[in-house]
Amino acid sequence: DIQMxxxxxxxxxxxxxxxxITCRASQSVSAWLxxxxxxxxxxxxxxIHKASSLEGGVPSRFSGGGSETEFxxxxxxxxxxxxxxxYCQQYSTYPWTFGQGTKVEIK
Amino acid sequence: QITLKESGPxxxxxxxxxxxxxxxxxxxxxxxxxxxxxxRQPPGKALEWLAIIHWNDANHYLSSLKxxxxxxxxxxxxxxDLTLTNMDPVDTATYYCVHRIxxxxxxxxxxxxxxxxxx
Numbered sequence: 001d002i003q004m005x006x007x008x009x010x011x012x013x014x015x016x017x018x019x020x021i022t023c024r025a026s027q028s029v030s031a032w033l034x035x036x037x038x039x040x041x042x043x044x045x046x047x048i049h050k051a052s053s054l055e056g057g058v059p060s061r062f063s064g065g066g067s068e069t070e071f072x073x074x075x076x077x078x079x080x081x082x083x084x085x086x087y088c089q090q091y092s093t094y095p096w097t098f099g100q101g102t103k104v105e106i107k
Numbered sequence: 108q109i110t111l112k113e114s115g116p117x118x119x120x121x122x123x124x125x126x127x128x129x130x131x132x133x134x135x136x137x138x139x140x141x142x143x144x145x146x147r148q149p150p151g152k153a154l155e156w157l158a159i160i161h162w163n164d165a166n167h168y169l170s171s172l173k174x175x176x177x178x179x180x181x182x183x184x185x186x187x188d189l190t191l192t193n194m195d196p197v198d199t200a201t202y203y204c205v206h207r208i209x210x211x212x213x214x215x216x217x218x219x220x221x222x223x224x225x226x
Contacts, residue, residue, distance in 0.1 A: 001170060034212030036154075043203055043219050044154065049212035087154055089212065094167040096156040 002026050002090055006099035013078050014107045021073045021102045023088035028068045032092035035064055035073045038101075039084045047086075048073065080106055109133035111143075111204040111217035118223050119194050125222060129187040129204030136182050137162055140209040143187045145178065147200040148219075155200075159207070160187065196224045 003026040013019050023033070031051040036044040046055050048064035051071055061076040075082055083106045088099040115127035129143065136143055144159030158178045160166040168176050177190045191198065204217040 036212070038154075043216035044213075045216070046212045046214050049214075050210065055212075055214065089154070089156070091207075091212065095169045096159075098154040098156060100153045 001095055002029060002093055002097050004088055004090055004097050004099040006086075006088060006102050008102060009100070010103045010105065012105045012107050015078055015080060017078045019075045019078055019104065021086055021088075021104075023066075023071045023073070023099050025069045025071075025090055029090040029092035031067050032090060033064075033066070033071050034089045034091065035062075036087045036089065037082075037084045038087065044087065075104075078104075078106065082106075109206060109215045111206060111215060113202060113204050113217045113220040115220060115222070117221060118225065120226050121195055121224055123194050125189070125191045125194050125198070127189045127202055127204075127220065127222070129189070129217060131185050131187070131204070131206065134206065136160075136180055136185070136187070139163075142207045142209065143180070144205050144207070144213075145187075145189050146203045146205050146213065146216075148203070149197075149200045157202075158189070159205075161209070194224045198222070199224045 005024045007022050033051045035048040038044040047058050052064045063074050065072045085101045085103045087101050111131040142159045142161040145157040158168045175192045179188045201219040201221045203219045205213040206215040
């Protein structure tokens with residue numbers, strides 16, 4: 001199975017900061033990677049698919065990049081509403097796998 | 108508008124079989140490119156993908172659960188069933204039904220249903 005490793009596990013930043021989360025795959029997943037945001041008590045919501053394609057309705061401050069084994073999710077100007085846990089997920093090879101999550105907190 | 112909703116027991120005993128139903132609307136599982144599946148999340152832990160079934164009946168399962176897990180679809184009823192045998196307390200989790208289009212991520216999620224395994 002492909003292992004997905006996110007860093008950091010927790011991130012604390014101020015409103016307006018640029019933040020970046022990294023996701024590494026144990027083998028190449030090409031660009032078949034998605035990012036999700038999950039607020040407490042809610043179902044996850046997809047932000048990005050195919051590594052860098054922004055889902056409709058997702059604010060443009062979110063962006064994704066990378067390919068093969070290294071990927072990033074960036075938030076250009078952190079907003080209070082962005083306080084959540086973020087997960088990457090590969091859908092290149094079955095079984096699909098998620099990262100362990102990155103909790104983003106607002107200072 | 109695409110919606111998915113999970114239903115089933117909230118409490119099962121160890122060794123029992125869990126059956127959850129996902130009832131969906133706004134799309135058809137017979138449409139080319141469509142897939143519906145399951146993801147679970149133990150309390151306070153990360154998401155875990157379980158299974159998916161596609162419009163062409165292609166299905167895939169999490170390797171470690173393959174001997175216990177079955178997913179079946181009823182296209183006429185717009186439903187997807189998950190059956191997980193020999194339940195254990197480690198299977199305690201919120202179970203989500205999810206939709207995807209080939210090439211994309213899991214773009215629609217049900218609200219989730221918490222299943223607790225306890226005697």
